[in-house]
Amino acid sequence: VGTKQWDWQAPETNEALLGDIQSQFGAQINDAYQIKEKMDRYAKVSEIKAAAIKALSSEDGDSADEVSKYFKKVEKSTVRERILSNKPRIDGRDNETVRELMIETSVLANTHGSALFTRGETQAMVVTTIGSKREAQLIEKLESAERENDYFLLHYNFPPYSVGEMGRMGGAGRREIGHGRLARRGIAACLPSIKEFPYTIRVVSEITESNGSSSMATVCGSSLSLMDAGVPIKAPIAGIAMGLVKEGDRFIVLTDILGDEDHLGDMDFKVAGTSRGVNALQMDIKIQGITKEIMEIALKQAKNARLNILGQMNQVICEANTSGANAPKTTVLKINTDKIRDLIGKGGETIKGIMSASGANVDVNDAGVVNIFAGNQEAFDKAVQMVKDITISPEVNKIYLGTVMKIVEFGAFVNIMPNQDGLLHISEITHERIDKVEDHLKEGDEIDVKVLGIDRGRIKLSRKVLLDK
Structure with missing residues (x-):
């Protein structure tokens, strides 16, 4: 209010610079994006970019930043056009193939459950720890005075080294919270109730390497780790990330996207579920929207990929491991x-x-x-x-071997169980009348006694009913 409207106009495209980059370096960029190893590919693209900046920037002409900006445009258009033309993707796959999987369980010796899930260049080390119900997270609600216990905790960690970078490692950031919440939703739907499984469960996913959809790798690894720990989940769970490249009426839906395909594409659509249905969805799009046809294709390809992954997971473990040595x-x-x-x-x-x-x-x-x-x-x-x-409470009419703990004038107190003493009255020691308890019993004696009754916690004992008259 009270501020003059800003008449903003998008800057004109520098067609000359764009053409120079395309003509001089387009072929090299195209070749670079056929290198399958991510770090090798990044190194080659950086090398080409540095050569472009050196060749095309000057003090009087285009700046280095301007050349870098248009270099990225050529990168993007090159990758997208290859996909739309149905050429092999960056790592050589077709549009519906899931990357090679490597699946292991019980990889850590001293944990309740662990799994290492690797899909291409994305890897998650997932550890499950089982605790007592008293170790649940207490949640105090903002909207009311109610409190509730959360018996399932999932932590997703994405350190800088997982993408070949250096950086500060502190508390959870936006990525860790968002991705962790998505993975948690995918897993929580298949957990047993607290009555069926009276434990607190903590799952920690450490992303050791990332090149596309580490959150869905976390879902897969969590399912494996939970079963390894002996948690009776309702069904194995897997997740996959779908991508999209759309230009006008042309579009291609991609299964199991790489990091570059996420960055240069139009959609990141994550789907987690079981063989019977979907547990969690999340879609990020960079365009105004998608059509019903695109959604149907994406869900169909996601289902096929999910079933493929579940099939390979089930070959390693498909139900709760009840024989784990470390299971609590x-x-x-x-x-x-x-x-x-x-x-x-x-x-x-x-x-x-x-x-x-x-x-x-x-x-x-x-x-x-x-x-x-x-x-x-x-x-x-x-x-x-x-x-x-x-x-434990003594049973009436049952015989116990007890120890005389204390002798009193009117009988003896006999210990028949830990912390359970009963009174052996003087009249219940023998069939004959006796004047002194000490004439028949001494402290420390072990004798057989029978429980006659229990009155308000007081145990009445007899020895004479076990003796012949």
């Missing part, structure tokens, strides 16, 4: 609510002691549901036994 162990125990206090102990002393002694995570809620999580079988078994020892 978990169980849920139900205890009486009156035993919660015994399990927790004063100030949490007992439950902390169990975790310290066993190395497992143990938590209990107000309903008496105990969750036990351990990284190995030994810690798991020890924690389960310790919880049972503390919370």
